[in-house]
Amino acid sequence: AQSVTQPDIHITVSEGASLELRCNYSYGATPYLFWYVQSPGQGLQLLLKYFSGDTLVQGIKGFEAEFKRSQSSFNLRKPSVHWSDAAEYFCAVGREYGNKLVFGAGTILRVKS
Amino acid sequence: DGGITQSPKYLFRKEGQNVTLSCEQNLNHDAMYWYRQDPGQGLRLIYYSQIVNDFQKGDIAEGYSVSREKKESFPLTVTSAQKNPTAFYLCASSLERGSFLGYTFGSGTRLTVV
Numbered sequence: 001a002q003s004v005t006q007p008d009i010h011i012t013v014s015e016g017a018s019l020e021l022r023c024n025y026s027y028g029a030t031p032y033l034f035w036y037v038q039s040p041g042q043g044l045q046l047l048l049k050y051f052s053g054d055t056l057v058q059g060i061k062g063f064e065a066e067f068k069r070s071q072s073s074f075n076l077r078k079p080s081v082h083w084s085d086a087a088e089y090f091c092a093v094g095r096e097y098g099n100k101l102v103f104g105a106g107t108i109l110r111v112k113s
Numbered sequence: 114d115g116g117i118t119q120s121p122k123y124l125f126r127k128e129g130q131n132v133t134l135s136c137e138q139n140l141n142h143d144a145m146y147w148y149r150q151d152p153g154q155g156l157r158l159i160y161y162s163q164i165v166n167d168f169q170k171g172d173i174a175e176g177y178s179v180s181r182e183k184k185e186s187f188p189l190t191v192t193s194a195q196k197n198p199t200a201f202y203l204c205a206s207s208l209e210r211g212s213f214l215g216y217t218f219g220s221g222t223r224l225t226v227v
Contacts, residue, residue: 009153034215043117043203043218044156090155094215100146100171101216105155 002027002093006104013081014112021076021107023091032094033074034101035065039087047089050074061085086111115140119204119219125227126191126198134189134222136204143209145187146216149173150201159202162187163209191224199226 003026013019025031032051036044048059055067065076074091088108092101117138126132136145144163148156158171162181176195181187187206191198201223205216 036218041201041221041223043119043220044205044216045218046215049215100158100161103156105153 002031002102004091004093004102004104006089006091006107008107009105010108010110012110012112015083016080019076019078019081019085019109021089021091021109023074023076023104024072025074025091025093026072027093033065033067034092034094035059035063035074035076036090036092036103037061037087038090038106044090047076081109081111083111083113085109117204117206117217117219119202119222121222122220124222124224126224127227129193131190131192132224134191134202134204134224136187136189136219137185138187138204138206138217138219139185140206140217141184142206142217143184144207145181146205146207147171147177147179147187147189148203148205150203150221156203159189198224200224 005024007022034049035047037047038044047063048057050057050067057065063078067074088106090106091104094101120135146161147159157173159177160179162168165184168179168181178190203221204219207216
């Protein structure tokens with residue numbers, strides 16, 4: 001069965017600093033990987049997704065993620081964080097045939113000025 | 114614009130009452146899902162439906178019921194059997210066999226027991 005681990009419950013970074021949010025997955029075949037962002041009291045918005053091909057994926061809002069099969073990881077990065085990036089971030093894994101995504105527990109990002 | 118509409122945004126329930134959360138989509142998606150979100154626990158799947166008139170239990174279906182009479186609509190009823198219903202509820206949709214395309218989410222309903 002698929003599973004997703006986000007090791008960091010909370011992360012605090014200074015505005016303008018770089019960011020990396022960690023995501024590790026467990027899945028036997030090639031996974032379909034996603035990062036979503038959630039502002040307080042809102043739904044989830046898709047940041048980026050990986051299906052195949054180039055392992056470095058670009059998303060919206062200046063985010064990128066790198067798929068590393070050898071490490072079963074799909075970490076999210078941003079070179080310079082803005083105060084508006086403060087939110088909760090969810091990593092999710094799915095498969096080619098099937099409809100259910102499995103979500104990690106989320107990482108809450110705080111940005112200090 | 115296409116999207117998913119959840120209503121109401123806030124809902125209050127008295128002990129012993131059933132309440133129904135609405136979820137409507139105009140994306141022509143086949144599959145729809147209900148998730149429950151509690152702080153620190155991520156998203157837990159309650160029910161999902163891949164086609165009209167068919168639905169399956171997720172990981173935490175006890176105390177909940179759903180129907181899928183129309184492709185566009187997937188209402189969730191929180192029954193009195195659900196012992197701890199206070200949570201944030203999210204509805205999502207996707208194309209059939211489309212998990213690899215990701216989900217589109219509604220903006221959520223916050224249910225509070227009073």
